[in-house]
Amino acid sequence: MNCQECNKKIDRGCLLNCSSCKGPHHFSCMNIDSAKFKDHRQELNRTVKCGKCKRHSLTDTPALNSTSLNIDTNVNKANPILQSPNNQDHFVTENRLRDILRQEVSQIIKQQVAEQLKDIKTQVRSYQDSFEFFNKQYEDLKKSLDEKNEVIKYLQTDNQKLQSSVKDLTTRLSNVEQLMRESNVEINGLPEHRSENLSTTIISLAEAVGCSIGDADIQHVTRVAKLDKESTRPRAVIAKLRSARQRDTLLAAVTKFNKNKKAHEKLNSGHFGVSGSAPLAPIYVSEHLTPAYKSLHAAARTTTKVSGYKYVWVRNGRIYMRKDESCSCILIRSHDTLKSIT
Structure with missing residues (x-):
């Protein structure tokens, strides 16, 4: 007769029947070592199932799918507990199979999660480096901008002082020029x-x-x-x-x-x-008059026409305006004085 697993001829000394389908098999094809076969041959004929019967019994279990069953075909080879010759339990129960699957799936998930976490950590570290770089650039720009603002404020203040000085010097120079023309x-x-x-x-x-x-x-x-x-x-x-x-x-x-x-x-x-x-x-x-005072005198004459003032005259290089005979005269020092009048 031939083995239903490997389809080779079986000697009497190697025959082991399946306890479920009673089919002939080599004891080695049913994952039984020779020492255990010699010592427990009769007991094995009553308890051991062939691979086909085991797969049928697993297929009938509602909690498992086809993928889980494919994994289980190699469980005996992958799990050292089932390969141990001293293990007296030769059957894979549903709960045991569930535990094995949980362990295998948990290990796979852990490996995948660890790889994903490693990639995420690498990306986060890259983002942190980029953020630190941009933050440093921002701080440098902010510092530079603050320094520039301080310089601008100083220059604005200095410019105002210089403008005031230039205005004062211009007025004094104009007065000196006018004095030379007295x-x-x-x-x-x-x-x-x-x-x-x-x-x-x-x-x-x-x-x-x-x-x-x-x-x-x-x-x-x-x-x-x-x-x-x-x-x-x-x-x-x-x-x-x-x-x-x-x-x-x-x-x-x-x-x-x-x-x-x-x-x-x-x-x-x-x-x-x-x-x-x-x-x-x-x-x-x-x-x-100097050119500056001539311009101011012309502006004063124009102002009298639009502001209701009747008189404008020059005395000792100075320009005066009066609204009427009852009003006091106004000394026109600059164009700002004319703006205040209008």
Whole structure:
């Protein structure tokens, strides 16, 4: 007869029948060692099942699936407990199989979880390194930004101080320049001639308004360049008199001459024998102001038109405004003063 497991011929001395299907098998094909077979042959014939019967019994167990059964076919080989010749229990019970499966599955899960945790730890460590790097970069940028802000604040404060100093120095320089012009008068509208004698013209102008000025009283006289090159008006004449008192005397005489006179009767080129193109050119005599004060004076005149002020004048290089006869005069020091008025 042949073995139902290996399909080879069985000698009488190696025959072992399955206790369930009674099929002939080699005792070695049923995982029984020779010593145990010789000592317990009859008992083994009553208790031992072949692999096929064992698989049928496991398939009938509802708690196990096909995958679990495939694992169980090699349980006897993998588990040293079942391979031990001294083990008297040759059957794998349902509970025992469950324990074995739990151990195997638990071990597999532990290995997989350990590998996954190792990968996660590696990723977390990489994220931590990246975070520490970016955090360091952020702290460096923040420190640098704080330093820059401190520098900016210092520069802003220093800039304000410098602007204040420049403004103060500009005002003082303008005052010094104006002080250097305290004896000067500026004459506008005087017609130009190639053969003109400005000293004689100024003496004639002073006589016309009733002011006595001699040639020795005029220290210097000249025409200055135009600010507007395209203007058709004659260049202004600047005359430096001997003292500021003579300047004030001449200005007072011109004001008195023009007072209460009609427009065509006020001081013009015909009053002191200066010929010009008809009609006669009006002559304006004023203090010689610096460019900064000229700009401020022009702005003050514009302000009087929009703010309701009636009077604006210059006295000793200073600009004054008055709203009407009953109001006190206001000293115009800068454009900020005009802004406060408007």
